[in-house]
Amino acid sequence: MTALTSQKTVQLPLWRQIQRQNFLRWDDLVEYLQLSSELRQKVLPKGRFPLNLPRRLAQKIQKNSINDPILRQFVPLQEEETLTDGYTLEPLQDPKFLQSKKLLHKYQGRALILTTSACAMHCRFCFRQNYSYETETIGFEDDLTYIAQETDLSEIILSGGDPLSLNDGQLQSLLQGLELIPHVKRVRFHTRFPIGIPERLDDSFLQVLEASSKQIVFIIHCNHPRELDSDVADALKRVQKLGIPVLNQTVLLKGVNDDEAILLELSESLVQAGVLPYYLHLHDLVQGTAHFLVSDERGKELVQYLHKHTSGYAVPRLVREVPGQPGKTLIL
Numbered sequence: 001m002t003a004l005t006s007q008k009t010v011q012l013p014l015w016r017q018i019q020r021q022n023f024l025r026w027d028d029l030v031e032y033l034q035l036s037s038e039l040r041q042k043v044l045p046k047g048r049f050p051l052n053l054p055r056r057l058a059q060k061i062q063k064n065s066i067n068d069p070i071l072r073q074f075v076p077l078q079e080e081e082t083l084t085d086g087y088t089l090e091p092l093q094d095p096k097f098l099q100s101k102k103l104l105h106k107y108q109g110r111a112l113i114l115t116t117s118a119c120a121m122h123c124r125f126c127f128r129q130n131y132s133y134e135t136e137t138i139g140f141e142d143d144l145t146y147i148a149q150e151t152d153l154s155e156i157i158l159s160g161g162d163p164l165s166l167n168d169g170q171l172q173s174l175l176q177g178l179e180l181i182p183h184v185k186r187v188r189f190h191t192r193f194p195i196g197i198p199e200r201l202d203d204s205f206l207q208v209l210e211a212s213s214k215q216i217v218f219i220i221h222c223n224h225p226r227e228l229d230s231d232v233a234d235a236l237k238r239v240q241k242l243g244i245p246v247l248n249q250t251v252l253l254k255g256v257n258d259d260e261a262i263l264l265e266l267s268e269s270l271v272q273a274g275v276l277p278y279y280l281h282l283h284d285l286v287q288g289t290a291h292f293l294v295s296d297e298r299g300k301e302l303v304q305y306l307h308k309h310t311s312g313y314a315v316p317r318l319v320r321e322v323p324g325q326p327g328k329t330l331i332l
């Protein structure tokens, strides 16, 4: 056998293979969406935040339309080039709260690890789209040391980027590190992966979760009922079967979900999938996202509508993040 033929080919997990098929290029996407030459002009060939869209979500977009709620969340549009007063590149001032290279300590009892800059998809409204992530340090030793010293930290939030972008070995080693810190009671995952690539919740990942003795909490991020389909619900069910609560947060976005019927359908579909709607976030004032703005008053109207039309546990709390505040600021 020659050296070449004896080399083992490493088989990527299915979810990685699927992720590699994401749309990353303007020309592939506008072709796929069958956009007319007039509509193509409205899509930015190169957004400041690069295009990254899983096929599953692209398949849900109406062809030859620029107003589709899925498209508006993920496809860079000309509107992003409008500069607006009051909008900045870093509205939440996260770097001020860094305690180690990857750990943010903003709230009492909780700290957040920026596990990675990578995501399953790139959302146009993301408040971390301009964040300069630390990528030189491999592993989480410094962050774990900080957590071990801060004995009031009972919950660690794994965010990013998306923590599920890490491979299972990396996640396992991080969870094993947390396992050794007795005052950490809970580990919370914030992830949008299940919406774009539900295959990520595979047996290998579930074994990583199962091996942890900490209470795990899953927060997914779903903004529109069309994001939630039976494949997504089935994948989440696998997590729920491990005794892991799954909650959802939504960002309120003009042209996506600022509508009574859509939010009601979203809440009902989430509850049907065993997922509790948790927060409805007013969007963060990131430069280039002013076209998504929904006023506080409209947000209140929408939540009041939900109060009248569905069960109390299906009504998310309307909040915004204000830098320096000890938690989310409740608007209603």
Ligand code: SF4
Binding pocket: 118, 119, 120, 121, 122, 123, 126, 127, 128, 129, 160, 161, 162, 192
């Ligand atoms: S998945 Fe989350 S972190 Fe990643 S771009 Fe979307 S909103 Fe931002």
